[in-house]
Amino acid sequence: MDRKNHPRSTRNSRREKKKHIFTKKIAFASILGVSFILICGGVYATYAVQHKHDEVNEVEEDNQYEEKETALLEKIRKAQKQEVLESSEQEKIDGNIQTLIYEPVATDIIPQLPEIKTELTALIEATKKNSSKETPIKIIGRVKADKINEQVIGYLPAVDTYTWDQEKEDWSEKTEVGKNTAYVNKKTKQPLTLQDIFLSEANILAVQQVVQQKLLDESSDGNAIIDAVLNMPNLSLDKTTFTYYSDKISLNLPDNSTGKNEITLPYKDIAGYVNPEFVDASFIKDVLPAPLDPNKKYISLTFDDGPNPETTPRLLDILKEKGVKATFFMLGQNVVKHESLVQRVAQEGHEVASHSYSHPQLTGLDAQRVKDEVQKTDKAIYHAIGKLPTDFRPPYGAVNKDVAAIIGKPIIQWSVDSQDWQSHNAQAIIKRIDDTAYNDTIVLMHDIHPETVDAVATVIDHLRGEGYEILPSKELLGKKAKPLHMYYGSKDERPVQ
Known part of the structure; x- marks a missing residue:
């Protein structure tokens, strides 16, 4: 009998085959289960290790933050103790924002302290408003002292803001100061005036x-x-x-x-x-000219009442040839008529000054007339050369305190009178100056007289022969003559009475 074709034999064969398949499934499932357990275990182990590492990092970061926070606060407090301005500390904490305010202990040295404190408070509040509430911040409000010199000290509100930078793991710093500085006279302890x-x-x-x-x-x-x-x-x-x-x-x-x-x-x-x-x-160092050499002799030549188109150009030619600079006290009415001549005077390095508009005796006029005489001349000279005259010679030398206040310029008198207005004689003019000239003087002449112009070259030669250096009056006076004072020389200054 053919076993292959026997029914029982066929059934047994199928049963064994199913059993074999089932066994394989069991084995596969077991492998999967073991693999899953191993994977889960690995994942858990990795998570546990990573979590432990993160915890360690967080602790390290916290420790680093605390160390740097402590160091920062120590630095701030140490710096504040080293300030000349002794202060007391007030601390405020609002979440992540810590505010330290330093107020001067001696409040009497800063008369403007209430205003400074008001501005300081506004700066601090503005800083808080513009700061993140999630980031640690230190706000330091203080009164900053700036020593200008031995007599002046300035005080102003200042706010230092320290913000924690997570990436750099350090504090970033920004300083803002107030708009207004309170300056104090250290001697009087009063506001600077x-x-x-x-x-x-x-x-x-x-x-x-x-x-x-x-x-x-x-x-x-x-x-x-x-x-x-x-x-x-x-x-x-x-x-x-x-x-x-x-x-x-x-x-x-x-x-x-x-x-x-x-x-x-x-x-x-x-x-x-x-x-x-x-x-x-x-x-201001080196701005003013050096003082005149006490071992030298100086003198100034001044010319009144011009400019005159007949005489002033010839005088300018002589001064140019001799290399001398002079001062011209001009009448406004002549400036208006001869602007080009005024321009030449200025361009050639001479000083253009005021001698009133029409040559009246100013002490005999009312205040408005005096003002008109001064201002009309100022306008005329400015229109001609673009500069206002800074010095003034009153006609006849006549001035008092009220007139000087209206003039508002230094009053330049004279200490040597050539009397050219009286003699109208070149030789007399030369002799007069030769006989009366002395060191540090201002010579009065008039460029409207031909005889004066005739005398000038010889006057210059004689003065130089006597050792004089000839300067414009402004330079003789050191470029610092002031209103309400009149000058006869650099060492002869008198308040107008």
Whole structure:
């Protein structure tokens, strides 16, 4: 019998085959199960290791942050203790924002302290508002002291902001200071005043002249605003407000129609009129001319009443040939008629100054007439050469305190009178100057007289033969003559009485 075809044999064969398949499935499932367990175990182990590593990193980062936070606070407090301005600390903590405020202990040394504290509070609040609430921040509010010189110290609010930089693992720093600095006179412990800086009304009037010229220079058309400039009320030591800087000063101008309400002057432009104790010396050093050599002799030649088209050009030729610079005190009415001649005087290096408009005795006029005589001449000279005259010689030398205040310029008198107006004789003029000249004097002549021009070349030769160096009056006076004072020489200065 064929076994292959037997029914029982066939069934057994199928049963064995199924059993074999089942066994294989069991084995495969077991392998999968073991693999899954191994994989899960590996994943868990990896997670556990990584988690443990992250925990270690977090601890390390926390420790590093705390160390740097401690170091920062120590640095801040140490720096504050080293400040000249002793202060007390106030601490405030709001979430991640820690604020340290340092207030001066001695409040009497800063009269403006309430204003400084108000601005400091505003700076701190603005910093908080603009800062992230999620990042650690240290805000340090303090009063910063800046020593300008031995007499002036400035105080201003300052805010230092330290923000934690997670990537760099360190603090970033930013400093913001207030807009207003409170300057204090260290000697008086009072706010700095214009009296401290300029000392006298005469000096502030001299500064007024600089202001006027600067307004004209900065204008697109000076002639259009000349009246507004000349009629601007005077600056005042007690009423003019200002902003002080180490190298310059900004002055708030009185109400005027120039379109300007403030002007800034570098100290080098007003060096002759500032108190050097209250200004950084480096900004005015070497600005003023060196003092005259005490071992030399100096004299100044001045000419009144011109310009005259018949005589002044010839005088200019002689001065040019001799290499001499002089001062011309001009009448406004002649300036108007001979502008080109005024321009030549200025271009050749001579000083153009004012001698009034029509040569009246100013002490016999009312205030408005005096003002007109001065301003009309100022306008005429400015129109001719673009510069206002800074020095003034009153006709006949007649001046008093009221007139000097209206003039608002240094009064340049004379100490040697050539009497050319009287003699009209060249030899007499030469002899008069030879007999009366002495060191540090100002010689009076008139360029409208032909005899004076005839005498000038010999006068110069004789003076030089006697060892004199001839200078314009402004240079003889050191470029620092001031209003309300009159000058007969660099060592003969008198307040106008």
